[in-house]
Amino acid sequence: MDEFAVEMRDVVKIFPTPEGGEVAAVNHVTLQIKHGEFFSMLGPSGCGKTTSLRMMAGFEWPTEGEIYIDGTAMGRTPPYLRTVNTVFQSYALFQHMSVFQNVAFGLEMEHVPKKEIEHRVRDALEMVKLSGMGRRKPKQLSGGQQQRIALARALVKRPAVLLLDEPLGALDLKLRKEMQLELKALQKEVGITFVYVTHDQEEALTMSDRIAVMSQGKVLQIGTPVEIYERPNCRFVADFIGETNFLKGRVKKTDEDLLTVELLDFPREIKGVGQGNLAVGQEVSISIRPEKVRLEDDINDDTAPYKDSDNLLRGRVLTTAYVGSDTRIIIDIGHNISLIVWEQNHISTLDPQAYYTAEDKVVIHLPFENTLVLPEG
Amino acid sequence: METDILKPKRKFSLVRALREDSAFQGIALISPTAIYMLILIILPMILVAVLSFMTRGTYGNVVYKFNFQNYVRLIDPIYLRILLYSLGVGLATMVFTILIGYPLAYFIARSPVRKRSLYLFLILLPFWTNFIIRIYAWIMILRTQGLLNTVLLNLGLIKVPLDILYTPAAVLIGMVYEFLPFMVLPLYTSLEKIENAQLEAAADLGARPLRAFLRVTLPLSVPGMIAGSILVFIPAMGMFVVPDLMGGAKTVLVGNVIRNQFLTSRDWPFGAAASMVLMILTLAFTLYYTRKAGFGEELLV
Amino acid sequence: MSEKKPALWLRIFSFLVYVYIYLPILILIVFSFNTQKLNIRWEGFTFKWYEVLFNDSNVMLATRNTLLIAFISTLVATVIGTMAALALQRYRFPGYALTESVLYIPVIIPEVVMGISLLAFFALIKFQLGLVTITLSHIAFNIPFVALVVRARLHGFDKSIEEASMDLGANELTTFWRVTLPTIMPGVLSGAMLAFTLSLDDYVITYFTAGPGATTLPLRVFSMV
Structure with a gap:
């Protein structure tokens, strides 16, 4: 077994534009994904994350560079000869087949004996908590259930790598949060490498072992969620995450x-x-x-605990918004600049005086390490 | 971007091209149609265009000598009158199918969803009988001792049988009957697409039902009306069977002229010239209206 | 559009239009059982005309020809037309716009013009008119209708189901038979239905391409009217 489950070496993908020009959807990307890792590719639409995933799956071929799966160069290997499987954003379920037939399809293609197919499909449906739904048609299921079928259909093949293209994008917020935790647990359970494409930074932070942040066809930073959030390596990453x-x-x-x-x-x-x-x-x-800032009333006398040199700014509260766990405060620091500060609501009280309100004069302390x-x- | 430098030129392989080259796949899929249409549509059309500049020989054969004589002959008042008459019949058919078809399409579009396909099916069903048979049925109804006159005479509404058959009115009745579905289907398609929210918005903004209809529904159904008009006008212009059977000797349309030149008088070049004129007229009509509103989806349901 | 009940006048009007559409058909059916031959007056019930019909070998031959032509032309046009629909909906290739507009020609050209052009063409290449020329011509006008109907149904076809199929281990051919074709089948069937109907109903093109020998039901009926 090779060291890496998936490796992209200096991969370029060029698409023709409708105007007759060319655009590099993926521009010299190099990255390595380890075995058993939950790896996310995160970025705004058009950053090249989906194209990268599609090249791993074999739906597109690199214009330049090479993709290795388990150490083998893929070249123009068609999708059906690759040991990876995909969960599509649209689920791409076969509407003319039952749930059972959908999940069994991939095993049939491998000529797995009928008995074993039945067995494995049943297990897969059980794994995604859809036992007993085998006879239904995909249309008769809810969005969340369809999503699980798509997952079962790919996982039943026991792929070396599971590719997921914004699989939760079509679900409502609550269901999405549930599925995030479930997917993460499932990945730990089956131990398969997951490559997960998303534009939702919170989702990527919640689920991933490592994240690659992409923009305009390039990888800007690869790291653990903590590294990406706490130590972004450029303005774009800091801006995009949180x-x-x-x-x-x-x-x-x-x-x-x-x-x-x-x-x-x-x-x-x-x-x-x-x-x-x-x-x-x-x-x-x-x-x-915003949550790494300390805010104090500006009492404006000589006993003030800070000197100007100690990373502090003075300002005036413009507006506040109480959102339960914290209060979001916009502070005007002059020169047409305002800062957003989140003050955690440590104490439970109904006293309006306990919260900052508009026109309050404040001192904003920026801790060096933050x-x-x-x-x- | 230096992408194809140093890339070894691979040998052409049909299997690989079919698998990897999407343009090649497209061409492979379209070529049977393209070849078939080239041989049996384009070449015959070109042939007719060429024929229209030739001359009729003594025995009905074609003499290959280039001239404009056939077109000059068409300027004759007799033919101009026939052409205008055909144009009139085509337009009248179009107008009547709209007048009858619009309310019907509107009715179907406003019916409960589960009933709509039944209503549409009911419109199409009679047209699975044969065209000639349907015309024959109308002849039975309209002729002097026909059903209509029998009923009207027995009811005492008329004293003398009406002579409807073998008049332009009979031709129109037959044509409208024959082409009604071609108007109703595209109209229905565009009416059905109008979202209720748009009508509610119009009402919300103060439009009474009639105004809402005139300002919202009607403009939104224009593409359907145009597609329907094209589908009705073109075949109506070239129709010769209905005038033959229901119009008698008095009603001669361009279609009859063309048919006669090819099968009776055997003056193919002249018939070809008449065909060219008819084709140019219908094409001009189509182009004019499709420029105004794109058609495609409405054309076929 | 909404499901608000259509206005009364609209319902009455529509009912009358349906009467207009069905009246001739009903009259034909009723009077086909009439003992009287010429007059539109009910004289008595009989199956006589059906006996005459089924014993008329010419009519039977014409019926067989009509069905044969409709069947073959539908089959060929459906296969070729579906391929064209797939090409136009899913691929871009050189000559795309040209093929697309050529496809509309039989839809927007008067039938009589198409009829005489085919007649002139077959005469030029000295192709004996008969069942073969009728069938070839029916295929020609059916291909575009099939292609346009199937293409309309292909609109919104989710290409990712084919990718999913390949992803799960099916090659291109298996993917087509197991996934693509079953998915577009409703469109293909309605295209085939339309082709079959058009072929059965066609009089004009058949009239010009039939020649002296071959006869079809519409031609036979016309000669009897």
Whole structure:
């Protein structure tokens, strides 16, 4: 067995555009997916994640580069000769066949004996909690159930890798959350490598062992959910995963553990953790997640605990929104810049004074280790 | 992008092309149709176009000598009158099928979903009998000792039998009957597609039912009406069977002229010229209306 | 459109149109059992005309010819037309626009013109007119109708079910027989139905391409009217 379940080596995929030009849907992508891993490809639509998945499945062939599955170069191997199976976004169930026939189809193609097919299909349906539904037609099932059939149909083949193309995209929010946990549990249970394409960052964070964030045909960052969220390597990743505030700046000093950045919009120095090789004078974005900020009333006297140099900004509350677990506050810090801050509601109280309200003067404290200095991109 | 540098040219393989080249797959699938249409539609059309510039020989043969004589002959007032008359019959058929077909299509589109296909089926069912048989039935109804006159005379509504058969009115009755489904089906298709929300929006914005109909329903059903008009007008223009059987000697349409030139007078070049004129007229009609509203889906249900 | 009950006048009007559509057919059926030959006056019930019909060898031959032509032309046109529909709906290839517009020609050209052009063509290549020429001509006008109907039904065909089939281990051929064809079958059947109907009903094209020997039911009926 090769070290990697799937490997993309410098893969390029070029499509003709309707205008007669060419567009690189996948642009020199290299990545390795380990055996038994839950690997997500995350990005906005058109970032090349689905095209990458389709090339692994064999529905498209790379224009350049090579895809290896379990160490074997795939070249132009057709889908039916590959040891991977796909769960489609539209489920792609065969409407003219019963649920049982759908799940049995792949085994029939392998000429599995009839007895064994029956046995394995029953097991697969049981696994997705749809025992006894075998005789129904896909149309008679709910969206969630159809999704499970699609999953059973692919898993019954015991593929080396299961490819999932936004499989939960058509489900409503509640069902989607349930299915996320179920899918994750299922993956642990069967131990098959999952390659999961999604544009939903929360979904990717919830389920994945590792995530590849893609944009415009390129992989920007590959890492665990914690790495991706806590240490994004560029502005795009920080922006795409979760919410964040950006301040524009220029690197002033790099000689300490922390970088010192001069803000562009108003004279102020901010210190933070740098990502990648940043040189003095380089333009950067400072990223501060809304929940990683400390907020205090600005009592505006000499006993104030902070000095201006300690990564703090003063501002005025514009609006607040109470959302239960926390209160979302938009703060005007002057110079036409506002920041979003989430204050967790630690204490249960009905006293309106306990919450920030519009026009409150506040001090925003940016902890050094929570302040990221990122290259543009 | 330097994509095909250094890529070894692979030898052409039919199996690989069929499997991997989507344009090749498309061509493989279309070629039987393309070849068939080329031989039995395009070539015969070209032949007719060529024939229309030839001359009739003494024994009804074709003399291959290029000239415009056949077209000049068509400018004769007799033929111009026939042409205009055909145009009139075609347009009248179209108008009457709209007048009868629109309310019917509207009725079906407004009926409960489960009844709609039954109503549509009922429109098509009689047309599974043969065209000639249906015309024959109308002759039995309309002729002097026919059903209509018998009934009317017995009821005392008329004293003398009406002479409807072998008049232009009889031709129109036959044509409208024959072509009604071609109008109703496309009209139904476009009416059925109109979402109720649009009519509700019109009502919500203050339009009374009649205004809502005129401002919303009618404009949205125009594509269906155009497709139906094309499907009715073109065959009506070229029709010769109905005028033959129901119009008597008085009613001669372009279709009759063409038929006669090819089978009775055996002046193929002249018949071909008349065909060309008819074809150009119908094509012009089609192009004019399809430019106004795309057709396709409505054309076939 | 909504399911609001159609207005009364609309229902009455529609009922009358249905009467108009069915009246001739009903009269034909009723009077086919009439003992009187010429007059439209009910004289008595008889099966005589059906006996005459079934004993008329010419009529029987014409019926056989009609069915044979309809059957063969439907079969061929359905296969070829379905292929064309698949090509037009799912592929882009050189000459796409041209083939697409050629396909509309038999739909938008008067039948009489198509009839004489086929007659002239068969005469030019000295092809003996008869059952073969009728069948070839019926195939020619049926292909476009089948292609257009099937294509309309292919609209919205989810290509991913074919990918799913290949993904599950079926090759291209198996995928076509087990997945694609069963899925588009309703469209193919309605195309075939239309072709069969058009072929049975056709008078004009048959009239020009039949020649002296061959006769079909519509031609036979016409000669009897």
